[in-house]
Amino acid sequence: MIGPDKKKLYPNENIKTVCYISNLPKRPNVEIGEYTYYSDNKKSPENFYDNIEYHYEFLGDRLIIGKFCAIAEGVKFIMNGANHRMDGITTYPFNIFGCGWEKVTPTIEQLPFKGDTVIGNDVWIGQNVTIMPGIQIGDGAIISANATxxxxxxxxxIYGGNPAKLIKKRFSDEMVEFLLKLQWWNWGEEEIFKNLDKLTSESGLVHFMNQSLDAGPFYHGTKADLKVGDLLEPGYNSNYGERKKANYVYLTGTMDAAVWGAELAMGDGRGRIYIVEPIGTIENDPNLTDKKFPGNPTRSYRTKSLLRIVGEVLDWKGHAPEVLQNMLDNLEELKRQGIEAIND
Incomplete structure (x- = not known):
């Protein structure tokens, strides 16, 4: 099995308090994505449509809910039909009571209209939340219980309170930008099943971000004597220039770049090349991609997070002595001129 049947009303037949509401009978102007569920422990979740209030077909406003949303009991979607005319002295809706008062029935154009209510994908809405007309809730958002x-x-x-205000962002702007492009909710069933562990773990986002940049494997050249499981961290002196404290740890996806790292590293030991696994996100090394090789053909990266040693490359060949000496001479000349080879 690779997951529940998305076409079933009750994805787990043993839990009748949760149902996939995209499988309810269709309603005009209501669109619900696959796998989105409604949970209600007090009454049947099949009554989800009762939570959509003041939704009149002739007004034309839509309630759109994306895929993989989790909606708790008591959530209310207030639609545009709840609005009163607000440009007069009173907002009292005389017209709905008739008996002559219908003479002041407003036109649709005279009523406030906030547009469609749109809930993104992978949104978690807590108990007893009220969502007002025309609201748009972005992908991956969380609305805390009892919020308006x-x-x-x-x-x-994450938003909460009445009125709901920003509590915090779940991820950095860079991570959010990546997730909005990733759109995992549009993957096929097999792809989602294969990546469940990553989708539900703290390290999963880092994995996907790094994989989008480079799937690896990654190498780090040095003269340090390390073993599998050791961690490399920023803060040690750079191998180049004035040997300032480095803010990053550098890694590469090519053996040639790793060989240079091993040969040019400071220290008395022999050069070593380790296979490393980034624990945090990596970025292109601007010392190469900005200065020498646009597009990063050397697959050179850096990170402010840790690198874990997962293995060592024992069989590698160094550069010819004259090639290595030429590189050392160039670095020495840069140092003499006060130019840093590494912009860290």
């Missing part, structure tokens, strides 16, 4: 959402919610952010 009166303004749009940014992707991958």
């Amino acid at each position: 959402v009166v303004k749009n919610v940014e992707p991958y952010s």
